[in-house]
Amino acid sequence: MRLEGKVAIVSGGASGIGEATSRLFAAEGASVVIADINDELGAALESDIRDGGGEAAYLKLDVRDEEQWRAVVAETVTRFGKLDIVVNNAGISAPGRPPTEEQTVEGWDAVMAVNAKGVFLGTKHAIPEMRKAGGGSIVNISSIYGNVGSKGGTAYHASKGACRTFSKAAAIQYAGEQIRVNSVHPGFVDTPMTAELHSLPSVHEERVAKTPLGRMGLPEDIAYGILYLASDESRFVTGSELVIDGGMTAQ
Numbered sequence: 664m665r666l667e668g669k670v671a672i673v674s675g676g677a678s679g680i681g682e683a684t685s686r687l688f689a690a691e692g693a694s695v696v697i698a699d700i701n702d703e704l705g706a707a708l709e710s711d712i713r714d715g716g717g718e719a720a721y722l723k724l725d726v727r728d729e730e731q732w733r734a735v736v737a738e739t740v741t742r743f744g745k746l747d748i749v750v751n752n753a754g755i756s757a758p759g760r761p762p763t764e765e766q767t768v769e770g771w772d773a774v775m776a777v778n779a780k781g782v783f784l785g786t787k788h789a790i791p792e793m794r795k796a797g798g799g800s801i802v803n804i805s806s807i808y809g810n811v812g813s814k815g816g817t818a819y820h821a822s823k824g825a826c827r828t829f830s831k832a833a834a835i836q837y838a839g840e841q842i843r844v845n846s847v848h849p850g851f852v853d854t855p856m857t858a859e860l861h862s863l864p865s866v867h868e869e870r871v872a873k874t875p876l877g878r879m880g881l882p883e884d885i886a887y888g889i890l891y892l893a894s895d896e897s898r899f900v901t902g903s904e905l906v907i908d909g910g911m912t913a914q
């Protein structure tokens with residue numbers, strides 16, 4: 664029970680890494696708000712966790728919308744009494760992963776709105792409630808593509824780089840109030856987001872070959888890192904970046 668008595672919001676918490684995180688947090692004793700745009704998956708996951716004896720609530724949230732963040736944070740506190748943990752996990756990949764000269768402004772803005780602005784808004788609205796609780800932990804899900812380049816879409820890289828450095832700056836701003844902010848950098852993970860891409864044998868083989876531990880990541884591999892940063896076990900950790908990539912970027 665590593666999160667006994669804690670209250671957490673997980674954005675994009677209904678699918679992939681977010682789903683694994685919501686399940687693990689509930690199993691470790693947290694009350695979990697699954698905050699997502701996918702009503703069907705979110706409601707099903709809430710039922711599943713509650714049927715298994717955990718505490719969870721699905722709340723609709725589009726992370727791009729400040730009013731919705733305000734409402735979800737307020738509803739979380741109404742239902743569970745406080746807010747200790749926010750995992751800013753909702754993210755989208757760059758559709759078509761175009762080369763930069765073909766990247767449309769609309770496409771750029773769409774990726775930045777979820778992956779960068781969504782992280783900013785989730786952090787912004789967590790702070791006042793965490794202050795009331797005497798501290799808290801914000802875990803922002805970046806990517807190894809926030810640390811290194813690739814032939815993938817530069818909008819995605821830029822958004823994940825923004826998430827990485829934003830987290831360090833927010834960590835410094837709020838360290839004095841025991842509100843910690845860290846980023847997590849997954850490598851190649853099998854989730855609904857990557858299912859289509861990873862179903863291409865050439866991409867699958869290339870990605871596994873680039874990964875020293877010799878396989879794709881599982882959502883749970885990332886969730887365990889998020890759990891550490893969310894829990895009090897990491898109470899002396901802030902402004903750090905946790906890379907979970909099977910060794911890919913150590914080369």
Ligand code: NAP
Pocket residue numbers: 674675676677678679680681698699700701704724725726727752753754755756777804805806807848849850851852853854855856857
């Ligand atoms: P996923 O399976 O697609 O799950 C993302 C969830 O976020 C989905 O439920 C999605 O809903 C939801 N979502 C999308 N836009 C949203 C919005 N505006 N507001 C609220 N929720 C929204 O993705 P994942 O692979 O688990 O990725 C989770 C995070 O890890 C992302 O930030 C991603 O960039 C990062 N990451 C993933 C990998 C990887 O290999 N999978 C690697 C590095 C980093 P819909 O399904 O309805 O769109």
